Amino acid sequence: MESVWSYEVNFRKRETLNQDIQCDILVIGAGMAGLLTAYMLSKSGRDVVVIDARSIAGGVTKNTTAKITSQHELIYDKLIKEFGEDGASQYARANELAIRRYKEIIDAEKIACDFEHKDAYLYTSDNIKDIENEYNAAKRLGIDAELVDEVNIPIKAKKALKFKNQAQFHPLKFLRPISEQLTIYENTVALDITEDNTVVTKNDMKIKANKIVVASHYPFLNTPGYYFMRMHQEREYAIALENAQDVKGMYKGIDQNTYSFRNYKNLLILDGAARRTGENEEGGAYEELRKVAKEFYPNATEKYHWSTQDCITLDNIPYIGHYSSKTPDIYVETGFKKWGMTTSMVAAMIISDMILEKENDFSEIFSPRRFDMSASMKNAAKDLVITAKNFIAERINIPEETLNSIGNGHGGIIEYKGEKAGVYKDNEGKVYTVSTKCAHLGCELKWNADDLTWDCPCHGSRYNYEGIWIESPTNKCLHEV
Template structure:
């Protein structure tokens, strides 16, 4: 941890900490619907279904709303960087309009929920801007503003913003929102429980048998029978649909600092320049707001976060001057190869299993949209945009063939290249405290970490998801898989799926 960039940890988790954990099920269960994953997509789906009279159980491997959702930037917007000009070209004006309608409906629905439940979640209406400083991107921004406006959003091209630096141009979309995601979801969960739903934390699902009913199996051997199953684990924990071939994981860093009220931007900003820079502020205290800056994205397992945290903090301090950093954290997103989330039936033969994934960094509006869409599908109804998000779509995969093949080539390089002997290799004694490295010893690859006290520990270097070789992220003290984004603690315990088994502990050879 670097003192210049604040305390390691999410502001959202600090200001809405988890209470006493909901215990795992003590025995086998039978419910109408089992929702696997308690992030915004899973909890939104469960809440919608409970309101409609369904008996629902939510199964979460860790703590609810403490994973990706607990580490988001928490923008609730239909303006997703440069999405609409892309959709206009790949899905036609009708597809772009359906995307805009579905995301806008999610924002409206969230506002209604906040009002209905009286949720104190720092809800603020704001405009969303996608900007560029380089004049070479102006034509791109103008095309995006036109496409977003055609799709039905209140979009316009502007050259002035409240940012303390000049921009070459920006797309402005009014009527968007920002909020405290954990406070929102904790209120949703409280209402879900009042209505008879159940939530189980510390419950890792490791098996699924589809049928009538479907049967889920946990890592403790408990079985959950359910008429319908929703997989909302961010990256799907079950690969039978081959969705992992259409998803690429992306890790992104966040730094937060206090800023005086009179200097704080009130709208939300993002630029694809410089490996992304996203800016928003949130209410804080003592006449301050919290400036939240996100960026420096990279594929898990391919970069160390420490230098990137420093770069992101330096950019924020350069642009906003005199900041006092309070927090830093990281989040992880999955990009679909055709830029549209995958929400709907798990695979072509699905009758009772559904999935929500691939939100591409826009999981707040996407997750709320998914909750409404999946609850409709479970109840035998389709929306106007069901086909847009349907994971079984194939035409878009063909249209986005270059992106699909590029992603598969990257994965293939790790499957093959990471197994080849290195030209030079460290020895265990070469690893300094707080660091880790993959070592080839006696013909096997070991993931070796030395803790701050100097003790070495070793685990298998092969990810338990599909066998790629992990790499160590010193800045976040984690082993990361570059293929599908699984993350493990230094001792091999799972931090983030899709892996459902820890890295196997190993003894180093003499």
């Protein structure tokens, strides 16, 4: 299960950090946000090192639909109401600039990454007033937008909002030449940051840095910052179809149970079927998309399918800035919702400007300090960690007759003698058992039948069926607790 991007691009393998080092700036996370931040800082002459728990662009970046757009669902009308026109204007300016900055880097570095300017559409069959309100908000903010009555997709939309001159690209083709300019260590897991700005890794290496940027998709430190109390995570699924349709733009529905469309070369990427992480025990997300594809494009052939995960903040605005009020030399980039490509550029611009002490006129709206819980939640977080450790279940031996309730190729939770265990049987009947308690804060894991993973419904940590962690905020496997 790999995205079309992953099938087409491989990165040069980098070594694991095996000695203590010092650097000016350490970036944790080699996805789009982290690499863009490192790129901008290195271009300014700073000594930058990047580490990643796995591989370059091996997480969310490789599973994006790769739209670069300032149109982020119904956002601007809400922003004006909640943060005023100035706050909304900051958000709009930042994302419009991000589109232009991608083009500038692509031209300067001569990167062939299938970059194309495309119009972006929000469409509706039921909520015309919401679309009209969003249009009025966009015009107030100076966004080049237009209301249209017809769209080039097989859904009968009554109204659509078009943002002109947006963009799409191949994210891994873009990142490969960028990554070649940077010092990167793969398979280097950050476990902690000490008070003197030293990052401690899983293999007990230490990295001393003047500035640290946490660009690990989901922040791995619970305190300070308390991001696990300020975000949730959702999964979204995509299929790429051959012999479908050129929709001549990028489309996203605002109604319930609607879908997104964009083309890449001869493929149509259809995505949707979103679920909150930890709420997909029965599966069926891919089948939902395949059923829709069969209805819309009966002669199309599925070439790829994949899924991704998004961090969503309390107010749908990313957290970009100082990790907390108590950590002036640690920065965070997270909560990009479903707009990671554009927001990665926004984050890189803001954080690099902050570190380089440059003026920036759009950083305030993204500041994590708009929800600073550090003082009031200190004791509560400590209690949660203690509780979690007490609830981690040990591996238990389960009789064969009990295991028979799980069929081959399926997973689920089994209770035996008051203990719970997660069980998965592969297609040959081999059994894999894990603790059902998340290694992050002890929430009970749920089976994800589409991805064959154990997912945390509280904060979005994920593990494969053997208990190996694959998504933060946890940075431990289930057997390591």
